[in-house]
Amino acid sequence: xxxxxxxxxxxxxxxxxxxxxxxxxxxxxxxxxxxxxxxxxxxxxxxxxxxxxxxxxxxxxxxxxxxxxxxxxxxxxxxxxxxxxxxxxxxxxxxxxxxxxxxxxxxxxxxxxxx
Amino acid sequence: xxxxxxxxxxxxxxxxxxxxxxxxxxxxxxxxxxxxxxxxxxxxxxxxxxxxxxxxxxxxxxxxxxxxxxxxxxxxxxxxxxxxxxxxxxxxxxxxxxxxxxxxxxxxxxxxxxx
Numbered sequence: 001x002x003x004x005x006x007x008x009x010x011x012x013x014x015x016x017x018x019x020x021x022x023x024x025x026x027x028x029x030x031x032x033x034x035x036x037x038x039x040x041x042x043x044x045x046x047x048x049x050x051x052x053x054x055x056x057x058x059x060x061x062x063x064x065x066x067x068x069x070x071x072x073x074x075x076x077x078x079x080x081x082x083x084x085x086x087x088x089x090x091x092x093x094x095x096x097x098x099x100x101x102x103x104x105x106x107x108x109x110x111x112x113x114x115x
Numbered sequence: 116x117x118x119x120x121x122x123x124x125x126x127x128x129x130x131x132x133x134x135x136x137x138x139x140x141x142x143x144x145x146x147x148x149x150x151x152x153x154x155x156x157x158x159x160x161x162x163x164x165x166x167x168x169x170x171x172x173x174x175x176x177x178x179x180x181x182x183x184x185x186x187x188x189x190x191x192x193x194x195x196x197x198x199x200x201x202x203x204x205x206x207x208x209x210x211x212x213x214x215x216x217x218x219x220x221x222x223x224x225x226x227x228x229x230x
Contacts, residue, residue: 036221043119043205043221044158090157101171102148103207103219105157 002027004091006106013081014114021076021109023091033074034092034103035065044090050074061085086113117142119208119222127228128196136191136225140208146170147189148219149181150205158205164189193227201229 003026013019025031032051036044048059055067065076074091088108095102120139128134140147146165150158160173164183178194187208193200203226207219 041223043223044207045221046218049218092157095160095171101163102160102173103150103158104160107157108155 002031002093002095002104004033004093004104004106006089006091006109008109009107010110010112012112012114015083016080019076019078019081019085019111021089021091021111023074023076023106024072025074025091025093026072027093032094033065033067035059035063035074035076036090036092036105037061038088038090038108040087047076047089081111081113083113083115086111119144119206119220121204121206121222121225123225124223125226125228127230129230130196130198132196132229133192133194134196134227136193136204136206136227138189138191138206138208138222140187140189140206141220144208144210144220145187146209146217147183147187148207148209149189149191150207151175152203152205152224153199154202161191196229198229201227203227 005024034049035047038044047063048057050057050067057065063078088110090108091106092103119141122137148163149161152158161175162172163170167183180192183189203224205224206222209217209219
């Protein structure tokens, strides 16, 4: 079964510093991959998605992610973190090759931003 | 354009009771998925409805049931509530079951507390 692992439960960075959140996937074929963000008391918002093609994907709010097949990774990056980026971040993969059905989420990484 | 809406926002029930949660999909969407997010965890897929039928189901007991109405809105019912059912319940909608991936848009969730 498809799965994703987020090794870091909690990360703290200083405002203005760069950020990288890790995601490793287990998937039989070329995966669809997603990063979602969840602010306190909010639902999930899609940051970016990878379907195929260019392995560097640009998303909203200045985030980007790079798909590396050799490392089974899809890490999320941001060059300069803002205080408003403090939230929970989830990596996700569809449950089947069609990408139309259920999403399987990682356990999340909570980002804290220090002033 | 209203996004995905869910009601109620919060709910408190006692063990053994039954609960119904409601979801209205984003305009133009006909597929609704439900997820359970326990505290500190990533969302877990419960089931998905399309054309008023359950199309896919996650690893949840039969106490969890659902329904989709002709206007595409959906209900999630949970019978014989357990303390472990306390969670944030998220609804997501997407547009159809075509060949290409259809992004899931999430609502803000219903926070269920079982005492």
